[in-house]
Amino acid sequence: GGYEIPARLRTLHNLVIQYASQGRYEVAVPLCKQALEDLEKTSGHDHPDVATMLNILALVYRDQNKYKEAAHLLNDALSIREKTLGKDHPAVAATLNNLAVLYGKRGKYREAEPLCKRALEIREKVLGKDHPDVAKQLNNLALLCQNQGKYDEVEYYYCRALEIYQARLGPDDPNVAKTKNNLASCYLKQGKFKAAEQLYKDILTQAHVKEFGSVDDDHKPIWMHAEEREEMSKTSHNDSTPYSEYGGWYKACRVNSPTVNTTLRNLGALYRRQGKLEAAETLEECAMRSR
């Protein structure tokens, strides 16, 4: 992209990281501000190095949860990068994204959304429509829209992101399961309960296949066990397999653990909603044991 952070700024950045990681913001902030002043004197305000320095200082504020201050600095950095690097530069897309994140952290989803959309347009133009970074941007956009209740758009963005992740990174990539979970939460809001249920089952089945290689009578994903227990409880033929074995199933299944745990709980909640209490308890027990 034609710009490289000069060595002295890298050193300064690393030093600032050290101070910030120790919580010594009273050192980090003045250090950044002095460097900014010096840079502006030597290079002028509209220089990519100044944008870099503004970015570094913005991170220091961000890490203190001072999102408004961080956004102010990033806005300035954005303006400089647009002027000096070009409006479609990847650094401009990244800055737009990060501004959107800062607005999102403050609950300003309506303001964040157009920034995120602009970042998406640039990424699609530069990287192509099916790049994993485009999927990341779609995911951020979906999250912002979901917090505004725009579920039709959310569904579209998550579906696109999912297609990209599956095609480019494969079905076992952690982003696939995370996006399916998010899409399922959107489906729930839309009343598409069956679609949500299917996604949760897909996640658990994929985790199962990754660990055990197949689905057959001897190796069933946990949700199949849960539904069988539900059926048996209705016919009063109790399955003697103790719950702890399902915790064992889960422990053996280390893929995407937090996501799989969330999925177990979400599908359990869905079962509960459907009155399938035995099935719900099976998954809830499994989720609890694996936490």
Place this chain on the structure above:
Amino acid sequence: DQQNVNRQQQLEWDDSTLTY
């Protein structure tokens, strides 16, 4: 509200402007 907060936490930062 909790779900909104969870989604806020999922927003992904882009570090590429400061990677080298």
